[in-house]
Amino acid sequence: MEKISTLMAFSEGLLEMGAKYRNLVVLDAGLASAMKTSKFALNFNDRYFNVGMAENNMVGIAAGMALKNKSPFVCSFAVFSSGRAWEEIRNCIAYPNLNVKIVGTHAGLMAGKDGVVHQALEDIALMRVIPNMKVFCPADYYETKAVMKYMCEDFGPSYLRLSKNAVPMVYDDGYKFKAGRGHIVKDGKDATIFSTGSVLSEVMLAVDMLEKTGLSIRVCNMCSIKPLDTALVLDSAKTTKRLFSIEDHQIDGGLGGVLAEVLSEAGAGIPFKRIGMNRFAESGSGYDLYRKYGLDSSGIFKSIKDCY
Numbered sequence: 001m002e003k004i005s006t007l008m009a010f011s012e013g014l015l016e017m018g019a020k021y022r023n024l025v026v027l028d029a030g031l032a033s034a035m036k037t038s039k040f041a042l043n044f045n046d047r048y049f050n051v052g053m054a055e056n057n058m059v060g061i062a063a064g065m066a067l068k069n070k071s072p073f074v075c076s077f078a079v080f081s082s083g084r085a086w087e088e089i090r091n092c093i094a095y096p097n098l099n100v101k102i103v104g105t106h107a108g109l110m111a112g113k114d115g116v117v118h119q120a121l122e123d124i125a126l127m128r129v130i131p132n133m134k135v136f137c138p139a140d141y142y143e144t145k146a147v148m149k150y151m152c153e154d155f156g157p158s159y160l161r162l163s164k165n166a167v168p169m170v171y172d173d174g175y176k177f178k179a180g181r182g183h184i185v186k187d188g189k190d191a192t193i194f195s196t197g198s199v200l201s202e203v204m205l206a207v208d209m210l211e212k213t214g215l216s217i218r219v220c221n222m223c224s225i226k227p228l229d230t231a232l233v234l235d236s237a238k239t240t241k242r243l244f245s246i247e248d249h250q251i252d253g254g255l256g257g258v259l260a261e262v263l264s265e266a267g268a269g270i271p272f273k274r275i276g277m278n279r280f281a282e283s284g285s286g287y288d289l290y291r292k293y294g295l296d297s298s299g300i301f302k303s304i305k306d307c308y
Contacts, residue, residue, distance in 0.1 A: 058074055
């Protein structure tokens with residue numbers, strides 16, 4: 001099965017959207033090679049701006065461009081685009097509700113050997129707490145492209161979380177993305193797994209193992225974290241017997257956090273286990289870190305099977 005990273009899909013999507021939307025501009029924090037924005041720069045050099053390692057300034061520049069009817073994509077590693085520039089995003093982009101798209105790549109443990117300072121495990125939490133900000137974390141190549149199309153057609157600030165690791169494709173080019181809608185990748189009756197991002201490929205392998213033990217598992221891909229598909233969450237709480245969330249992110253404030261908020265406010269009263277990170281990691285290959293912290297298929301299988 002062909003594997004492509006969501007980062008590579010972003011690179012291709014920029015070229016496609018750049019050709020269609022003449023007001024689309026790209027701002028890069030000196031990371032054209034790592035961010036895969038170099039192809040956009042070659043094809044649309046008058047709409048590409050390398051501001052260097054100055055994410056705070058980059059966001060301010062993007063705000064000014066948005067006020068002049070440009071549609072900026074602000075690009076850096078997730079730990080910097082969401083963290084270093086958080087104050088400027090809050091005050092200069094979200095507060096005035098400007099049409100700026102924040103892109104964070106190399107998110108989660110798959111940042112790998114770059115270590116803790118590059119492993120963004122808090123970015124979803126940082127972005128979803130900001131009013132007016134939408135938060136998307138696509139699972140594969142085609143979902144990334146579909147999300148980018150939506151972002152270009154939608155007005156307002158949004159955050160796109162990407163991973164550099166190549167993953168199998170779950171969808172095809174007919175996939176349609178809708179903000180605020182989750183997608184049932186596979187249905188089941190015993191439990192529901194909510195997944196976000198490219199960890200979905202590990203989830204699907206774990207589900208194959210779980211079903212061989214007799215469990216029937218629903219899998220919901222939650223690319224749209226904000227707005228969230230609360231109807232799907234509550235339906236799953238009613239129609240299945242146990243819920244799980246899986247994410248390459250801190251469980252506090254991430255997908256697991258927002259699901260806990262929804263379930264608590266609704267008084268769902270259903271067993272719910274969050275699977276993800278609750279600490280800092282360390283340098284190592286992304287897949288070795290997945291194995292260590294239980295985010296590979298075997299670790300996910302064990303975490304869920306231990307609940308039965």
